Amino acid sequence: MGEPALSEEIGCLSIIVLGASGDLAKKKTFPALFHLHRQRFIESHDVHIFGYARSKMSDDDLRNRLRGYLTPCKGCEETHEEDVSKFLPLIKYVSGPYDADEGFLSLDEEISAYEMSKNDKGGPSRRLFYLALPPSVYPPVCKMIKKFCMNKSKGGWTRVVVEKPFGKDLNSSEALSTQIGELFDESQIYRIDHYLGKELVQNLLVLRFANRLFMPLWNHDNISNVQIVFKEDFGTEGRGGYFNEYGIIRDILQNHLLQVLCLVAMEKPVSLKPEHIRDEKVKVLQSVLPIKDDEVVIGQYEGYTDDPTVPKDSNTPTFATMVLRIHNERWEGVPFILKAGKSMKSRKAEIRVQFKDVPGDIFNLKSKGRNEFVIRLQPSEAIYMKLIVKEPGLEMKTAQSELDLSYRQRYQEVAIPEAYERLILDTIRGDQQHFVRRDELKVAWEIFTPLLHKIDNNEVQSLPYKRGSRGPEQADKLAEKVGYVQTHGYVWIPPTVSAV
Numbered sequence: 486m487g488e489p490a491l492s493e494e495i496g497c498l499s500i501i502v503l504g505a506s507g508d509l510a511k512k513k514t515f516p517a518l519f520h521l522h523r524q525r526f527i528e529s530h531d532v533h534i535f536g537y538a539r540s541k542m543s544d545d546d547l548r549n550r551l552r553g554y555l556t557p558c559k560g561c562e563e564t565h566e567e568d569v570s571k572f573l574p575l576i577k578y579v580s581g582p583y584d585a586d587e588g589f590l591s592l593d594e595e596i597s598a599y600e601m602s603k604n605d606k607g608g609p610s611r612r613l614f615y616l617a618l619p620p621s622v623y624p625p626v627c628k629m630i631k632k633f634c635m636n637k638s639k640g641g642w643t644r645v646v647v648e649k650p651f652g653k654d655l656n657s658s659e660a661l662s663t664q665i666g667e668l669f670d671e672s673q674i675y676r677i678d679h680y681l682g683k684e685l686v687q688n689l690l691v692l693r694f695a696n697r698l699f700m701p702l703w704n705h706d707n708i709s710n711v712q713i714v715f716k717e718d719f720g721t722e723g724r725g726g727y728f729n730e731y732g733i734i735r736d737i738l739q740n741h742l743l744q745v746l747c748l749v750a751m752e753k754p755v756s757l758k759p760e761h762i763r764d765e766k767v768k769v770l771q772s773v774l775p776i777k778d779d780e781v782v783i784g785q786y787e788g789y790t791d792d793p794t795v796p797k798d799s800n801t802p803t804f805a806t807m808v809l810r811i812h813n814e815r816w817e818g819v820p821f822i823l824k825a826g827k828s829m830k831s832r833k834a835e836i837r838v839q840f841k842d843v844p845g846d847i848f849n850l851k852s853k854g855r856n857e858f859v860i861r862l863q864p865s866e867a868i869y870m871k872l873i874v875k876e877p878g879l880e881m882k883t884a885q886s887e888l889d890l891s892y893r894q895r896y897q898e899v900a901i902p903e904a905y906e907r908l909i910l911d912t913i914r915g916d917q918q919h920f921v922r923r924d925e926l927k928v929a930w931e932i933f934t935p936l937l938h939k940i941d942n943n944e945v946q947s948l949p950y951k952r953g954s955r956g957p958e959q960a961d962k963l964a965e966k967v968g969y970v971q972t973h974g975y976v977w978i979p980p981t982v983s984a985v
């Protein structure tokens with residue numbers, strides 16, 4: 486049975502991290518829980534955290550393993566040791582297999598014992614299962630949760646958080662969704678995409694729909710092209726086995742960059758209700774045309790196959806640029822250039838909206854570059870607008886400059902929350918706005934599956950590129966071919982942070 490949206494935050498809360506011995510759990514899930522606890526979004530008197538995995542460990546072994554990953558946030562250095570010492574005792578570890586009754590029976594016993602200690606009068610209990618596990622074990626784990634570990638109290642709930650990748654293509658994803666969907670109602674399933682928890686991704690709705698300024702401009706009359714870019718300046722070190730099975734399109738484009746595209750391109754939702762927002766995302770995805778073969782460039786950095794877990798003849802892309810075209814009234818003719826790469830020259834993620842040239846140009850602006858609206862998701866969050874101004878002085882000369890909202894400067898006192906922190910809090914509050922709905926996931930796979938199958942069958946070849954480069958040069962040529970105009974000679978002078 487499902488549950489009403491935005492259910493009440495009452496009753497003792499058990500957070501169960503399955504795959505507690507793994508990388509994601511120690512780097513992201515437990516640190517996010519730590520920060521939520523430190524800020525008292527979850528409190529010692531009504532929360533308990535259970536780690537579950539196959540590895541044999543004591544409670545203290547797990548706590549000691551996590552300790553080094555619990556880092557202080559800006560301004561919390563002084564109380565950090567105390568914060569850690571209050572958080573770690575909340576964690577208990579249970580060891581067991583993912584596909585057999587005994588482990589989940591003892592997990593349920595532990596959770597129930599904790600609930601009894603809190604709820605002797607039979608109050609509601611909340612159980613949040615976070616699957617920090619490879620998707621291959623989602624079906625058996627979900628079956629075990631359903632069989633042994635569901636909330637047994639009146640008025641409480643059971644929710645399940647699942648990580649990407651949700652499948653490898655349309656069929657496998659649908660099969661996975663069906664298996665999980667037979668066990669849990671959609672309102673109990675939280676498909677996490679951590680890009681939806683990033684501060685500036687969450688800002689997109691506000692920027693677009695709370696500013697009159699953008700409304701008349703946000704369409705094909707004014708916008709020439711949109712780039713959504715993800716780059717990392719390191720390779721797949723240590724994750725070659727996983728990565729080689731998936732590649733950059735499944736790892737980054739099909740989920741993170743496509744979710745960003747939805748928020749950039751969708752129409753205004755009827756309201757901020759999660760279902761209204763997700764309805765609009767589905768609509769814009771349904772308007773994406775099939776990807777053309779000549780609008781894709783894939784690459785693989787040199788040395789990728791030196792990893793012993795990667796086959797020497799691997800065609801798996803570590804880089805991809807492709808053009809998505811949205812066939813609707815707003816976006817007809819505007820290329821959305823999605824680009825992602827590992828082992829690149831720099832690390833950044835940004836959205837770059839490039840405007841068309843000024844009609845009837847009296848300033849010879851072509852040489853100066855176009856207006857661009859840039860939302861830099863990371864690092865150093867910023868929103869800036871590149872525009873042409875008169876260069877100060879006696880001459881009537883034009884120059885590129887910018888309206889600059891750098892978060893580091895504008896919000897000096899604010900610690901920007903980690904994406905996982907925000908999203909886990911949403912799961913506790915029952916807010917599915919920033920989670921991927923099943924129909925959304927299905928269309929996302931429909932867009933990429935034909936191309937992915939061609940790459941898997943070696944019908945599209947990955948081009949080699951040097952580590953620490955911009956990726957294959959064909960990618961820049963593709964962006965240029967579809968209309969992106971690079972600005973040359975623009976130098977940004979960072980504002981100095983001065984006391985008023």
Ligand SMILES: NC(=O)C1=CN([C@@H]2O[C@H](COP(=O)(O)OP(=O)(O)OC[C@H]3O[C@@H](n4cnc5c(N)ncnc54)[C@H](OP(=O)(O)O)[C@@H]3O)[C@@H](O)[C@H]2O)C=CC1
Pocket residue numbers: 712714824837859865867868869887889890891955961971972975976977
């Ligand atoms: N608030 C702030 O922090 C602000 C910062 N700045 C900074 O000023 C600098 C310049 O800003 P900006 O112009 O926006 O950004 P960039 O200098 O990063 O580059 C502008 C664009 O040019 C592309 N590009 C770079 N080299 C090539 C190439 N060889 N061929 C084709 N395309 C290329 C980039 O694409 P790709 O992403 O693919 O490399 C990007 O889309 C940046 O360092 C920026 O961070 C500017 C304003 C405000």
Ligand SMILES: O=C1O[C@H](COP(=O)(O)O)[C@@H](O)[C@H](O)[C@H]1O
Pocket residue numbers: 679717736737834
């Ligand atoms: O999901 C993933 O994201 C990370 C990048 O996340 P970010 O928040 O640091 O930008 C990426 O390294 C990884 O390959 C991918 O699986």
